[in-house]
Amino acid sequence: MxxxxxxxxxxxxxxxxxxxxxxxxxxxxxxxxxxxxxxxxxxxxxxxxxxxxxxxxxxxxxxxxxxLPGEPAIRRDNASSGVVIDLQKIELLGDGWGPVRRYLESIQVQRGDFNRQMLSIRGEDLRALSVIHGASPDDLIIELRSAGAVIER
Incomplete structure (x- = not known):
């Protein structure tokens, strides 16, 4: 499913x-x-x-x-502090990532965080992003990692 x-x-x-x-x-x-x-x-x-x-x-x-179904991938990975997204890499991704980019921008506005390099994503944000992108949280992280858009800590 x-x-x-x-x-x-x-x-x-x-x-x-x-x-x-x-x-x-x-x-x-x-x-x-x-x-x-x-x-x-x-x-x-x-x-x-x-x-x-x-x-x-x-x-x-x-x-x-x-x-939202299931537990977010971020918790299963024991990375409760979230993932860090490379915003410059996100900008280079295709048009299919437009809704994801806009959601990340809305997070920046809510937080007043205008660092154009990276953004820390919390578990709930990751779940919302996965719905926007039409993928599970696990699959979204895999796609982001393969695009080099996750900054590993």
């Missing part, structure tokens, strides 16, 4: 636990959440952006962490 499908399974579980049908979600959200779109997220047919995931978690009144 892909990571996107696991996220979808979590979304479906949360919706069903609340006793909501897809039509109920659309109706109670005032149309903000279309039944077809939520259904495609739940089936894993469509990647959900981090922003939409946060909004849907808020609608369901759950923590975003409740939606």
């Amino acid at each position: 892909s990571y996107t499908e696991e996220v979808g399974e979590s979304l479906r579980r949360i919706r069903v636990e609340r006793g909501l049908s897809l039509q109920d979600v659309e109706r109670t959200s005032g149309g903000a959440w279309k039944a077809a779109v939520v259904g495609s997220y739940e089936r894993g047919d469509r990647n959900i952006s981090a922003t939409r995931l946060l909004e849907l978690a808020e609608f369901y009144e759950v923590s975003p962490a409740d939606v």
Whole structure:
């Protein structure tokens, strides 16, 4: 099962636990959440952006962490302090990495950290990045390492 499908399974579980049908979600959200779109997220047919995931978690009144499946790779690796991303290497990656770049920039803005060389990523940030990129946290780290975008400590 892909990571996107696991996220979808979590979304479906949360919706069903609340006793909501897809039509109920659309109706109670005032149309903000279309039944077809939520259904495609739940089936894993469509990647959900981090922003939409946060909004849907808020609608369901759950923590975003409740939606994300499994334990993040960062904890399994016993690297609880996170990974350090080489921002210059990220800039060199293709267009498919645009959403990842934008999320990293938003982290910098939130933290007021404008070091253009590197950025320390926490476990929850890594999980959000993996959703944005459509990969598991493990696979995301593998891709980043193979691109030389992880600074090993």
